[in-house]
Amino acid sequence: MNKLLITFMAVYETRNFSLAAKQLFISQPSVSVQINQLEKQLGISLFDRSGHRQVQPTPAAVRLYSTAEQLRRTWEQGVEQLKQSVKQPKIKVTLGFSQTTSVELLPRVMQSLLADARFQFKIQTMNSESILQAVVDRRVAYGIIEKPIVADYILQTELPGDQLVLAGHPNEKLWLLREPGSGVRHYTEAYLHEQGIVPQQTLVVDSNQSIIGLLTHGIGKTLMSEGILPKKVIRQSIGEQYHRHFYLIGLDQQPNAQLASLRVVLSRVMKQ
Template identity: 40%
Template sequence: MFQWLQTFMAVFEVKNFTKAAEKLFISQPTVSLHIQKLEELTGSDLFFRNGRNHAIPTESAKLLYLRAKQLNSLWETSLNDIKQLQGNTRITYHIGASQTIGVYLLPQVLPPLQKAFPNHDFVVHIANSTIIFNKVETRDYQVGLVESPMIAPLIERAVFSYDSLVLAGNQDSELWLLRESGSGIRAYTEQFFQQENIIPEQKMEIASNEAILNMLQQGFGKTLLSNLSIRDTVIFPTPEPIKRALFQIHHSEFPQDEVQIAMYELLLDTFR
């Protein structure tokens, strides 16, 4: 059954039976058979077929995918734990961080974290808060660091620090520079627009804090950004102070591991 689930996850991710077969180096009929067996086992259709082996996931498939990812993560963790008992393995550990935290805060705690866990190979993923929530939920990332106040049923979060948001750039400009939807700063910016009854006459969406800062330094546009990211940028206060929490998140159905606990303590000691 585990092989069936591996096949199912591949089809779910690429939305195509033939591409899933190529990804797994098995035949397309084998992919179809594995999906058929799972559908018989669950008593539910998992994909709507839409010509040329295109597969559209059903609601049952979305739930099964989440559980299958969790099961796969638990299996990999168990293998790592067993190997670690034998003292002959290195552990790959994935950390997701939203841009402000990932660029300005996380680098300060990574050196002591690596020193505390020398047998871990840490992989840091910089993405927006929505992506990190999703990846922690599916256990692609063991832990996440986010700036968004969003919540999710399977996610537990804990505040480790706060930052403040300021207006930056040319305040006479009609152009607002915005982060992409799904980012923590975008959610706060839209909330700020509503509170101040602002309807941007011009706006540009850029999925990078650094790119936005570079444009501001050229005197181009204005934006709302974290005080942590201020460089040689003209800033001015918001009508009302905007303070936001910074969170560490993990999957609620998995116990916190020693890395998560140690990293949270490092974050508290460094930034509270």
């Protein structure tokens, strides 16, 4: 803000050149010089200096002070907004999502995560066991997987999940299987064992989207999350026991305080 206006406001508020000088940490003659400069610029008298100690503002000074006060508020607000807008270096964070959680969970939580200005997020999609290994290797800060795990130095938090169904025509002989290590493969093997089913024909496909493409063309059957199936794909309930949870996993001792606090944020937004 213009220093002449700052000096003017100090004199106006104190009604005293000496007090204004002390307030501004400058000499009294400097205050006088600056007020004279402002008066010359404006072509008006701002103060009646006939008093021994106090000076009296003229009507023009009253109007100028009102304008200057508005300018000061605008200046202070602008400075504060500028400070807040200065971008601090963001912490780069990689999150691992399984193929199902990347479709069902990621879109619901991404807006909340992007609102956290501390982080620059990168999303990687892989199967549950690959996510676990990436967390252990510290290539991924946190992962969201489809099956419970037991691993040293890993903390897992249970999240709302989904319902698995038998997708595809029940009479199909071809079983479409996700690759070993995926969450769906884990539950598919449990289902086959429980039902005493030994598939006559299998096809391993490492992509949910590819499996959905086959199902929509009437090829094969598989276990899949009901939430990501197109409406036209035939599905059959396999019971509440195949309502599963998702899991947030990360190191149990996170040395980075910012990343440690991110776990709390992730857990909260994913449980909403």
